[in-house]
Amino acid sequence: MTTLSDNRGLAGLDEKTIDRDPIKQFQLWFSDAIAAKLPLPEAMTLATATPEGRPSARMVLLKQVDQDGFVFYTNYRSAKASQLDANPYAALVFYWTQIDRQVRIEGSVTKVSAEESREYFRTRPRESQIGAWASEQSEVIASRDVLEQRAAELETLYCDREVDCPEYWGGYRLRPDRIEFWKSGTGRLHDRILYERSDDGWSISRLAP
16 A cells, blocks of 8 residues: 555545646655655546537656646547647646546647757657557558568667657647646545636636535
8 A cells, every 4th residue: 555645645635735836746746756756656537629619638648847837748630639739729628536536637738849849759668669650640541561560670770770750749838827636535525626827827716526
């Protein structure tokens, strides 16, 4: 059993003692999820919507978080990218069931710089770099053989050199304007603490579960 300390552990959330900065509070919880050896603590649901309001959601991986926001990477020709280009707002959800915590995040989304994308791409495993070239993400393909054959061709092409970052691949940064921290409570009396951004900074309030 994992034991965590203070209001970041089995105790509830208190809006009087929680960190006044939601990014710092998220980083505390994220560190706890890593320390608890949870599988893929960086996995998050990304929800997007078309301009007509039709939603879709999928799992992506958090690659960076700081005061500028939450960063993930994808193919800029994918379905999610098309939706973000047309409607640049999204929501994220982290759910760490083993420690009874959830974080919900909403905000606007912009692309990271091409240089940031290239720098991160260079840190990816080589097979993932090849995969970024091989997959026309979200497009219909005839069979898995098509995908594997394309990957094999790329392995040959790049056999003696570094894999370039595709121009159509890169990162997005979600700048949050709402962040909610949820902690499971007895009898479904859960704790929900909401941060909302304003011109003066962040306000903090408690929501009924």
